[in-house]
Amino acid sequence: MKIRITLEYDGANYAGWQIQAGADSIQARIEEALARIFGAAVRVHGAGRTDAGVHARGQVAAFDLLRAFDPEDLQRALNALLPPDIAILEAAAAADDFDPRRSARSRIYEYRVLNRDRRSAFEYRHSWLLPGALDLNVMAQAAEVFIGEHDFAAFRSLGSEERTTTRRIIASQWRRDGDFLIYRVEATAFLRRMVRTMVAAMVEAGRGRLSPEDIAGILASRDRARAPAAAPAAGLFLIAVNY
Numbered sequence: 001m002k003i004r005i006t007l008e009y010d011g012a013n014y015a016g017w018q019i020q021a022g023a024d025s026i027q028a029r030i031e032e033a034l035a036r037i038f039g040a041a042v043r044v045h046g047a048g049r050t051d052a053g054v055h056a057r058g059q060v061a062a063f064d065l066l067r068a069f070d071p072e073d074l075q076r077a078l079n080a081l082l083p084p085d086i087a088i089l090e091a092a093a094a095a096d097d098f099d100p101r102r103s104a105r106s107r108i109y110e111y112r113v114l115n116r117d118r119r120s121a122f123e124y125r126h127s128w129l130l131p132g133a134l135d136l137n138v139m140a141q142a143a144e145v146f147i148g149e150h151d152f153a154a155f156r157s158l159g160s161e162e163r164t165t166t167r168r169i170i171a172s173q174w175r176r177d178g179d180f181l182i183y184r185v186e187a188t189a190f191l192r193r194m195v196r197t198m199v200a201a202m203v204e205a206g207r208g209r210l211s212p213e214d215i216a217g218i219l220a221s222r223d224r225a226r227a228p229a230a231a232p233a234a235g236l237f238l239i240a241v242n243y
Contacts, residue, residue, distance in 0.1 A: 001065045003074065004094035010085040011055045012125040012234065018049045026050075026059075026086060033081040034063065037074070047100040047241040048107060051193065053233030055126065058089075058108075058240035060100045100241070106170055106186050108239040111199045111231065113181040127180065128199075128235040134206035136174055136181060142205040142212040143172040143183065145219065146198060153222035155198055156191035157230070165191060165222075174202070184239075196230035204228055 007030075015023035019031070027044055034042040047060040075091035082088070114120060114127040115134055123129075146169045153165040171186040183199055201218065204210040218226045 001068050002062060002094045002096055002098060003065060003069075003071060004060065004062045004092050004098060004100070005075070005078075005088050006090040007059050007061065007086065007088050008057045009055060009059065009087070010125070011050060011053050013085060014052065016050055016052045016054065017046050017056075017059070026056075027061075029082060029086055030061070030078070033078050036081055037077050038065065040066065045100055047104050048190075048238055049192075050236075050238055051233055053125075054236045054238070056238040059238055060104075060241045060243075062094055062098055062100045103243055104189075104241050106188055106242045107190065108184065108186045108242070109190070109195050110185075110237045110239050111183040111195060112235045112237070113183075113199075113203070114179055115181050116179045125234050126237075128232050130203065132207070134181060134203065135208065136176055136206065138208075138212065139181070139183075139202045139206040140174045142202045142210075142215050143174055143185075145212055145216045146172045146185070150219055151222055152191055152194055152219070154218050154224050154227045155194050155201070156224065157193040157197075158224055162191060167191065167194070193230045196233065196236060197227050199231040199235070200228040203231065 009026050015025050017026045019025050019028045030044050031042060042063050044061050044063045050056060071091040071093055075088045078088045112127040114123050114129045117131040119129055149168040151166050156165055168188045174181060174183050185195060201215050205212060205215060
């Protein structure tokens with residue numbers, strides 16, 4: 001029996017989604033809980049490998065069970081065993097050929113910038129604090145540069161092993177919500193640290209240090225050295241995976 005789960009998590013205390021030697025991860029915590037329920041190892045596959053400190057509101061994962069089990073009972077059992085910063089939102093039976101990564105049509109991420117002079121005791125793990133003026137109109141113009149199919153080699157983490165660095169951006173836009181500037185981007189797939197590097201470049205545009213045309217030039221160059229360092233992980237959320 002294959003089970004599909006949708007979950008949310010606060011990634012601040014974890015080294016990312018993927019199991020890593022000597023580090024705590026979301027995948028490891030779920031597999032540990034499943035092993036306690038079934039008395040045997042269960043391998044969990046996620047739709048995306050979020051990095052250390054990155055959060056999720058709509059991560060999707062799947063795993064095979066050796067025997068039938070009511071999905072709602074499994075959801076309750078997992079939530080009883082998982083720490084409070086990981087929550088299973090939904091569990092359901094899935095088709096045998098469902099693959100949370102390869103079956104996905106698109107993924108949606110959001111990045112939160114706290115644009116004010118005072119830090120927050122509550123938001124420091126979930127946003128990038130940036131004091132000073134940021135031109136949201138210029139940032140919105142820069143966001144449009146990324147829409148469409150492009151080679152994002154300049155915006156990836158060096159050392160990534162993807163076979164191709166070409167990705168298709170479906171939507172890319174900024175909005176203001178009180179003291180927050182929120183960037184929402186949807187794509188067929190992403191490279192490692194791609195969104196965070198895009199955000200860093202658009203913030204530089206908002207500060208007046210880069211223009212949208214400069215960002216288009218960086219994108220066309222495929223040169224990682226021309227793009228700024230990635231924005232902090234704390235502001236990034238995997239919002240949804242579409243199938």
